[in-house]
Amino acid sequence: MINRIRYGILVVGFIFLSALVFAGCGQTPAPTPTPPTPVATTTYAGDASCKACHEGTHTSYQTSKHSTAFKPLSAYPMTAPLGTISVYDALNTENKTPAQLDLSKEGTVLGVMMDDYVVAKVPGFKEKIYRVAAVHKAGDKWEVQPAKEVLDADKKPVLGEDGKPKWSAESYTCGKCHSPGVEANSPSLGVSCESCHGAGSAHVTAANDKKKGSINVPDSEDCLTCHKSDPAKDAKTGVITVNTHYGTRNFSASAHSQSGQLKGCMTCHTVHKANAAGSLLQKDKAADICISCHAEKKYDPAKIMWKNPTDERGHFTADHSFGIKYEDLGDDLATKPVEVTNPATIELLKKAVPDLAK
Secondary structure, three states: OHHHHHHHHHHHHHHHHHHHHHHHHOOOOOOOOOOOOOOOOOOOOOHHHHHOOOHHHHHHHOOOOOOOOEEOHHHOOEOOOOOEEEEEEOOOOOOOOOEEEEOOOOOOEEEEEOOOEEEEEOOOOOOOEEEEEEEEEEOOEEEEEOOOEOEOOOOOEOEOOOOOEOEEEEEOOOHHHHOHHHHOOOOOOOOOHHHHHOOOHHHHHOOHHHOOOOOOOOOHHHHHHHHOOOOEEOOOOOOEEEOOOOOOOOHHHOHHHHHOOOOHHHHOEOOOOOOOOOOOEOOOOHHHHHHHHOOOOOOOHHHHOOEOOOOOOOOOOEOOOOOOOHHHOOOOOOOOOEEEOOHHHHHHHHHHOHHHHO
C-alpha cells in the first residue's frame, strides 16, 4: 500500500514537471539587454586645433592681454643663460630639503604669469605647482630672481652656504584664471579658446553639419567666472571692502546691471578682438563706447571709472558702478583694503548684493 502511494506521488510529480517544461518551451526567450553606448569623453584640443578653422579669430585674439597672461619662459630673453635653482617648500617648512630645478630643461617650467611669476611643478613638495621664481626687466632683457626669500623668525632672509638668500617656492592659487589650461591638462596652458568655450575635441572631430551646438558659446556668466568683483564683508570686523582684484568692481550696483537692458559684458567689451591698447573693448577709446548710447553726454571714463588708490596686491582696476565715486565710499587711505563706511553707499550696495545685509 505504501509503495503504491509513493509510486502515485512520483507519477504526479513527473507530470507536473513535464507541464512546466512544455509551457516554458512555448515562451519567447527574454532579449539580451543592449549594453549602453559608451559616451566619448570630451578633451581639450588646444589652440592649434581651433586655429585650423578659425585662423582670423585666433590671430586677432593673440593681440589681447588675455592671451599673454601666461607665457612660456622662452618668450623672455635673459641677461644670462638659465640654470639650476634651489627652492624650499613654503607650504611645508618641516621639509628642510630644497628641490633642484633646472630652468633650462624643457618641461621644468610651465610658464610665466603676467610677466612676473615663474610657475613650475615641484616633485616631492606638498603641492604640485608653485611660484618658484620671478622674472624682472633688466634693460631690454630679463633676469630670474626669487619669487620670495626664505625668512627667519625676525623676518630676515635666511642665507645659504653660498652666502645668498635661500629661495622660497610659494603657493600658486592664481592658476584657475591665469593659467586654466594647466589644471585642465590642455595643450594650451594659458587663457585659451577653450578656457571660455570649454573642451573642444568633440567640436573639432564633428562633421561640418554637426559642429553647430557641439561647443559652449560663452556669455557674461562665463566672464564672471574670473571677473566677479562684488564687495565683501570682513568676517571679523564686519566692514565692507571693495574687491579690486578682478576688474568689474561694483558693477552689480550700477544702473547698467540692474536695468536688464544691456547684453552684459559684451555691450562694451569684445570677446576675441582687442583694441589698439590690447584691451577687449569695442572701441580704442572708452569714451567712444559711452557715446554709442549716451550721445548727448560727454563722459570722462577716467572720472566715472576711477581706479582704487591702494591695494594689497597691486591690483589697480577701473570701477564699473558708473556712479559711485571714490569719495562716496568713506575709505581709510591709511589701510590698503578699500573700505566702504559711508552709510548711504552701504545701503546702495546691500540692495545690489543681498549677501552684504547678512
